[in-house]
Amino acid sequence: MSQQMTCKADISRQLADAVWEVRLQLPQPVEFKAGQYLMVVMGERDKRPFSIASCPSDKSEWLLHVGATPDNSYAMEVLDKVRAAGELEIDAPDGSAFYRQESTQPAVLIAGGTGFSYAYSILQQHLRLSPERSLSLYWGAKSLSDLYLHDKLESLAEQYENFDYHPVVEDASGDWPYSIGLVHHAVMARQKNLPDCEVYMAGRFEMVRVIRDDFVAKGVPLENLYGDALSFI
Numbered sequence: 001m002s003q004q005m006t007c008k009a010d011i012s013r014q015l016a017d018a019v020w021e022v023r024l025q026l027p028q029p030v031e032f033k034a035g036q037y038l039m040v041v042m043g044e045r046d047k048r049p050f051s052i053a054s055c056p057s058d059k060s061e062w063l064l065h066v067g068a069t070p071d072n073s074y075a076m077e078v079l080d081k082v083r084a085a086g087e088l089e090i091d092a093p094d095g096s097a098f099y100r101q102e103s104t105q106p107a108v109l110i111a112g113g114t115g116f117s118y119a120y121s122i123l124q125q126h127l128r129l130s131p132e133r134s135l136s137l138y139w140g141a142k143s144l145s146d147l148y149l150h151d152k153l154e155s156l157a158e159q160y161e162n163f164d165y166h167p168v169v170e171d172a173s174g175d176w177p178y179s180i181g182l183v184h185h186a187v188m189a190r191q192k193n194l195p196d197c198e199v200y201m202a203g204r205f206e207m208v209r210v211i212r213d214d215f216v217a218k219g220v221p222l223e224n225l226y227g228d229a230l231s232f233i
Contacts, residue, residue, distance in 0.1 A: 002094050003030070004041065007062075009088040011079065015065060015148035018207040019114055021053075022064040022082055034099040034125035034198060035118055037228065038092030040063070040078050046073060047091060051202060051229075053117035055124035064220055065148075067114035097200065097226040099125055105198045105224075108191060110183060110211060112203025113141060120149070121214065127160060136164040136191060140183025140203070143171050166190065170186035184211045188218060195219040203228040209233045 008025040011214035015021050023108075034056050040072040067133065082088060099122040107126070109119040116139055126135050141147050147167050149231045157165040165194055168183040169176070179186035184207075199220065208229040216222055 002039075002091050004089065004091045005030075006089050007088055009082045011082055012063070014034070016068045018068045019065055019148055020079060022066050022079070022088075024062045024064070024090070025059050025086065031059055032056055032093035034050075034101075034122045036045040036093040036121075037099050038064075038090045039215070041089040041091055042081070044078065048078060049094070050078075051118040051121065051177075052093065053120050055121060055128060057125075057128065061153070061192060063117075065114045065117035065120075083201060095228050097202075097228045097230070098122075099200065100170075100177065100198060100226075101125065101129060102193055103198055104133065105196060106193060107136070107195045108187060108194070109135065109137045110182060110187060110198045110199065110203070111137070112202040112207045113146065115202030115204075116149070117138045118202035119200065122162075123156075126162065127156065131160050134162045136166065136187075138166050138183050138187050139168070139170060140168045140186075140207075141171055144176070182232060184214060188214065195221070195224075197224065199225050201225070204231070205229050205233055 005027050012021045012023040037049045037051045039049055041047050050064045053065050066075050066079060068079050068145040082102055109122060119137055137145060153165045157163050166178060168179040168186045172180050199210055208227050212225055
């Protein structure tokens with residue numbers, strides 16, 4: 001059940017050239033499920049969704065990853081409001097594409113750009129409660145500099161035997177040991193057990209639509225695909 005509340009807000013750090021981490025101090029503890037999102041209330045009929053990047057164990061302080069370029073007023077106005085007012089009104093939590101913690105199927109997370117915040121919440125919950133379950137994270141971006149938690153994810157993949165991290169970039173120079181191209185092509189090439197997996201995805205609607213169509217054609221049951229964008233495409 002979502003609730004509307006006013007939170008103290010600040011920009012805690014810059015994650016990449018056009019990505020900022022926003023920290024919200026909730027007025028009271030609120031439970032949510034890994035992979036859910038909140039709505040930033042900008043007006044009576046203007047609510048803007050952002051995935052909660054935190055682990056559900058954090059009930060009083062939530063983090064957002066806000067990607068905002070000068071031509072993206074949708075997100076930039078939210079950052080401007082944080083800077084000017086030091087608070088945000090939110091409606092949360094929301095979303096049905098949350099992590100199915102009780103499942104034993106292998107899990108695949110697919111993120112495009114700041115859709116990573118959705119995957120990161122799930123990853124943190126997974127490693128905290130069920131690290132023995134197989135989980136693979138594919139993060140697609142234009143370049144290495146856009147993979148703002150790349151080093152941390154590589155470290156986690158070394159630390160946890162059943163966690164596989166595979167970043168995918170559109171452009172790479174030098175000695176890049178991972179995939180180049182579209183992120184879901186890398187998934188189809190590497191994930192041999194794909195029809196047996198639960199797939200969680202977040203990114204641009206066009207990306208999610210293509211993933212859905214290509215994966216279903218590869219034998220992935222539609223009910224194994226999770227992504228809030230699926231309700232709109």
